Amino acid sequence: MTLPVVFIDGDQGTTGLQIHQRLHGRTDITLVTLPAEQRKQAASRAAAINACDIAILCLPDEAAREAATSIENPDVRVIDASSAHRTDPQWVYGFAELNAEQKQAIASAKRVSNPGCYPTGAIGLLRPLLDAGLVPRDYPITVNAVSGYSGKGRAGVDEFEGENAGQATPFQIYGLGLAHKHVPEIQQYSALTERPVFIPAYGSFRQGIVLTTALQTRLLPSGVTGASLHACLTERYAGSRFVEVLSMDASKALTGLDPRQMNATDRLRLMVFENAGHVMLAAVFDNLGKGAAGAAVQNLDLMLGA
Template sequence: MSDQTHPTAGARPRVFIDGEAGTTGLGIRTRLDELGLVDVISIAPEKRKDADARREMMRAADLIILCLPDDAAREAVSLAASLGDEAPRVLDASTAHRVSEGWTYGFPEMAEGQAEAIAGASHVANPGCYATGAIALLRPLVERGLLPVDFPVAINAVSGYSGGGRSMIEDYEAARAPAFELYGLGLKHKHLPEIRAYGLLARQPIFVPSVGNFRQGMLVSLPLFLRDLPGAPSAADLHAALAAHYEGARNVAVAPQEEADAGRIEALALNDTDRLDIHVFGNAEHGQAVLVARLDNLGKGASGAAVQNLRLMLGV
């Protein structure tokens, strides 16, 4: 599209994806092309690092989506801000601004009023994939007093290798990578700040991520000793609290309690969807429960969440 003036009234919104060639950017572009609700304007490949060319793309857009490394995302925000009154709204898919002042966290189902906050925000930070699953489990329990803010929380998770970036994808697809591995064992994974902030935790959780030899799909699990929680709630109590929180949510659902009887769950069931499902497994005899969030790390964990936020921000 060569015309780079802002659209007139009634025209479809224009969106510029800065970093369109990456995994998340490609996923967003595919979804937007399929929906046909906006016009995606693209920069010539040889000008992707040309600041002046990118600024003109930003000037032409109603909204820009940043699919960049953190430092590059910060630079892009400054570049957009230099346009003053012509600056577009910004949706950042990097880690750079997820807990930054002035940014709205892009998890619409997280809390009452969050979708409305996203719709009215000029700067929205798209959540991390692991963080989406963890916060989906934690926040409703903390808000209802079932989980103390200072409770010693441990979170385990497994993702498909597509969440690890280009080099990991290449290693797995060339059969150079192990079938399964834990990582982030320095206990300072980049998603921890947003998990703590939006999970409403006063204490740093232990988070142990892992990657398996499958392209996409994710399980995030939260094990709990129920007798150590206030009032010693049952697994059914936790299920009821989660179900109440997500009642009527478009993309998040709590599985019926009877589904937990199978005692197993696989990671790939929601692939190529933008959904997140929550499952509650419990053992009353031992007073234990395991809560599991299942999602596609490229769907509700990345590109799908970005498109959901874009639709809220642009009202399409």
């Protein structure tokens, strides 16, 4: 039996390296990458992508668009780990837990766009609650998130681990123009009608994300509480392999949230905290796991029928 050929285009960045490590040694696929001298040769890349069954693009946005347009073989399927196609209606969004139909949509898709790391947490928390009518679609959502520096890619790793590592800023809020590229993705797939405020930050740890959004119950439909929000999330993700909802009691016992607590896993952990009419929704996950490489491999397995 001929094994499906999987080509990783751009296997030297943080996400590409992680995907390569996860796929190296698998016996159900033939894994292809380009040698160093061919990685920037358009003809070599085009030949490789048109000869594979599934291409995984781990490239900057513009390069990902160019790679996608270079495909002439109608049988080639693509997973794009960049943000180039995430809100493109011709691409299937690769968050398998988005709704009951999404796994099958990914499994049969020709073009899949891997979710962004931050949107994975925000959408995982918000979409079930908006679908259930527990949070109004026009709620003024603010999302705060802190990622490990690997979220910057190789530049972030060099900044914190390179020869000038001692000069790196230990904590930095960025995206001060309130126009981060993840905002349209969060709005579209959370099903919000209003643009959310998104405040991202980097910390001086390699990987991991903690993401929170606060709600006031007085602005929610009558009778909605933290407990009912938690029940909705629990029901939505019951039996999920990759998303877990911590019990209210377990959440209440916590005294802090470590963004690294889910590192080296592909799991997204969701929590609900409540006090005096205020609710905080929280997500913790590995930005290189469920937030990137783990999601890409999850989508690949769905596309392979695994």
